[in-house]
Amino acid sequence: MSDIKSGEITPKELFLNRRLFIRGAALTATTAATALLYKKFNPVPLPEEARDKITDVTKTSASLSTNEKPNTLKEITNYNNFYEFSTDKSEVAYTAKDFKTKPWQVSVEGLVQKPKVFDLDDLVKIAPQEERIYRFRCVERWSMVIPWIGFPLKVLLDKVEPLSTAKYVAFETYYDRTQMPYAAYAGIDFPYVEGLRMDEAMHPLTILATGLYGEILPPQNGAPIRLVVPWKYGFKSIKSVVKIKLVEQEPPTTWNIASPREYGFYSNVNPNVSHPRWSQAQERRIGEFSLRDTLIFNGYADHVAQLYTGMDLKRYF
Amino acid sequence: MKDARFSKFVLFVNSIVPLVLLLWDGWNNRLGVNPIEFATRTTGMLTLIFLCITLLITPLRKITGANWLIKFRRTLGLYAFFYGTLHLLTYVWFDRFFSIKSIAGDVIQRPFIAIGMVCFALLVPMAVTSTNAMIKRLGGKNWATLHKLIYPAAIGGVIHYYMIVKSDTRVPLAFAFIVALLIGYRVYEANKTTTSKVKPTLSAE
Numbered sequence: 001m002s003d004i005k006s007g008e009i010t011p012k013e014l015f016l017n018r019r020l021f022i023r024g025a026a027l028t029a030t031t032a033a034t035a036l037l038y039k040k041f042n043p044v045p046l047p048e049e050a051r052d053k054i055t056d057v058t059k060t061s062a063s064l065s066t067n068e069k070p071n072t073l074k075e076i077t078n079y080n081n082f083y084e085f086s087t088d089k090s091e092v093a094y095t096a097k098d099f100k101t102k103p104w105q106v107s108v109e110g111l112v113q114k115p116k117v118f119d120l121d122d123l124v125k126i127a128p129q130e131e132r133i134y135r136f137r138c139v140e141r142w143s144m145v146i147p148w149i150g151f152p153l154k155v156l157l158d159k160v161e162p163l164s165t166a167k168y169v170a171f172e173t174y175y176d177r178t179q180m181p182y183a184a185y186a187g188i189d190f191p192y193v194e195g196l197r198m199d200e201a202m203h204p205l206t207i208l209a210t211g212l213y214g215e216i217l218p219p220q221n222g223a224p225i226r227l228v229v230p231w232k233y234g235f236k237s238i239k240s241v242v243k244i245k246l247v248e249q250e251p252p253t254t255w256n257i258a259s260p261r262e263y264g265f266y267s268n269v270n271p272n273v274s275h276p277r278w279s280q281a282q283e284r285r286i287g288e289f290s291l292r293d294t295l296i297f298n299g300y301a302d303h304v305a306q307l308y309t310g311m312d313l314k315r316y317f
Numbered sequence: 318m319k320d321a322r323f324s325k326f327v328l329f330v331n332s333i334v335p336l337v338l339l340l341w342d343g344w345n346n347r348l349g350v351n352p353i354e355f356a357t358r359t360t361g362m363l364t365l366i367f368l369c370i371t372l373l374i375t376p377l378r379k380i381t382g383a384n385w386l387i388k389f390r391r392t393l394g395l396y397a398f399f400y401g402t403l404h405l406l407t408y409v410w411f412d413r414f415f416s417i418k419s420i421a422g423d424v425i426q427r428p429f430i431a432i433g434m435v436c437f438a439l440l441v442p443m444a445v446t447s448t449n450a451m452i453k454r455l456g457g458k459n460w461a462t463l464h465k466l467i468y469p470a471a472i473g474g475v476i477h478y479y480m481i482v483k484s485d486t487r488v489p490l491a492f493a494f495i496v497a498l499l500i501g502y503r504v505y506e507a508n509k510t511t512t513s514k515v516k517p518t519l520s521a522e
Contacts, residue, residue: 027327034334041359042342042349079350087485090349140483142351187484258484277480278427286350290414 048073051215054149058128064205065133066299071144073213075286080220081138082239083186084175092220095182099219101240106225110170110245113161120224124210126159127151132207134230136237137269137298143283148228149211154202162198162246169201170194170251171227172243188258194238195251195265196229199307205230205300208241231300233267264317268308269298273317321388328389332396335363336403353411360404365478365492367397368471372499379506391447394467398444405437429480436473439466471496 059065080092085099104120118126129149137143157169175191177183183190200206209228210217217223222239229236235255245251255263262276271281271294282291297304308316339359342348348355371393378386408430413419424431443464445451452460475496479489 023323027330030327030331031334034331035338038335038338041362042338042347042355075350083484087483089351090355142354185485185487187486274426277429279423284351284353289353289411291412 048077051218053215054129054211056129057149057211057214058130060130060132065131066135066145068133068135068145070133070147070213071286076144076146076212077218077220079142079144079286081140081234082220082222083188084173084180084183084190084192085220086182087186093218096219099179099223099240101219101224104224104242106242106244108156108160108244110247111163111166112246113163114159116160118156120210123156123208123225124151127155129210130207132209132228134205134228135298135300136228136230136234137283137294139233139235139263139267139275139280141278141280141283142286143292143294144286147213148207148209149214150207150209150228152204153206153208153227154204156208156244157201157246160246165248166246167198168247168249168251169196169198170243170245170247171196171238171241172245173238174240174242188254190254192238192254193251194227194236194253196236197250197307198246200229200304203304203307205303231268231297231304233269235263236267266308266313266316268304268313268317269294270296270313270317272296273314321385325388325392328392332367332392335359336400353407357404357407357411360400360407361478363400364397364404365471365474367393367400368467368474369492369495369499371397372467372471372496376499376502395444395447398440401437401440405433408433429477432473432480433477436470436477439470439473443467443470468500472500 078093079089080096081089082092082096085092085096086094102120105117106120106123107115107117109115128151130151131147131149133145133147135143136146153169171194173190173192175183180190196206207228208225209222210225212221217226219240222237222241225241226239227237227241236253250265253263253265255267256265269280274280280294283294285292295301339348339356343352343356346352371390374386374390374393378384409415409420413423424434443466446455446460446463455463475489475492478492479486482489
């Protein structure tokens, strides 16, 4: 910083200047270091990259889609629970971005007449691709409105001809430690498994989604194919599905295994049943400042309440 | 380190940097998809970080002999209280919208909220008695005893954090480990001095 040799007499002014300089440098350097440390914990959303478009999307009849304003693609793709990739919702977009989803197969098996392993390319052709704009309510008290593209799960199940003994459908997520190195820290068992009762699985609202906002699903949202059950808490809508098995007994489900007291098999959205650690009466819609009241069955009571007639929803939470 | 005023200033500026950046990012809409959650989590984290740094001063002084570190302790402790206040404010404002009834219900229903509230309450008397005049008024010994409240506050703060995490407990456990080390050191030192019958009280420094 200077050419002054140690033997030279330093004028007082210069000495003060140097002291000021050192002080300034110390302040700047430490402040910058603190700022960098802070930045490390505040990930900035990834730039939106173009994905393959889905053509020939049919609009669904108004009764199945909500006319509420959907959340932005940026919101939907930068706030994800996908514990195989990260337990930090804003980090999944980064850690999942190289997830390989081609080729992809889904095995549909168990108590069915015609078990079959479907290539994804064939799977998306078994029914017209529909847009379904659904409310999505996470068990963590936040919610979104998401314009999914997909087809009813029923179409697929009908194809394999379920036996009368099939009472439940078990789902499994792809699991691969080399592609999902952070899964080790998630604190839950993998592969992720979920399940539905047969009548829930066959319900017209229940879809297998392959896209959102007119494009194929990004990895963090469960590419290339995921379940969407809009009247249940988000964790029921299992991502990146590789196996669908029809079974007789209620299948094990990941969060229920992790904490049976907190997460039931049904996990229907219900403002009257609190999570043991927090109330479910309200939710924060992403992008909104004030809280909304949570609706029973996430606002889909007209469609699904009859599935649970006579059931004690407090007991079967 | 003779330049006490300047080094204190450096500490003061650095400690406020996270808040300035948080507000700046918030103003520019860069706090992620759920900015309220981010602000709550960040201020909570900062409270724990400042509690830990405050607790680090005494062991560091004793081990390295760098006694001048003591002059930073009050600022650090006050920053812990400051970020704790902001953390509580994000909850009372953005989550409960200043509804006393709703907060009361929440405290009953959510034990981790109750624990957080207690921890904050423990910080208040320490912040209030942080001035030189208050130290004089209380007397050094009483003051030191009162300021032992930082131990339950730090332990409770970690429990509060641990309870809200769903399954990935790495970060709260890391805090638990650090707080255990910092308090464990004091227990160890107290036992050492007790057995050698020099100073039978646990130093609250």
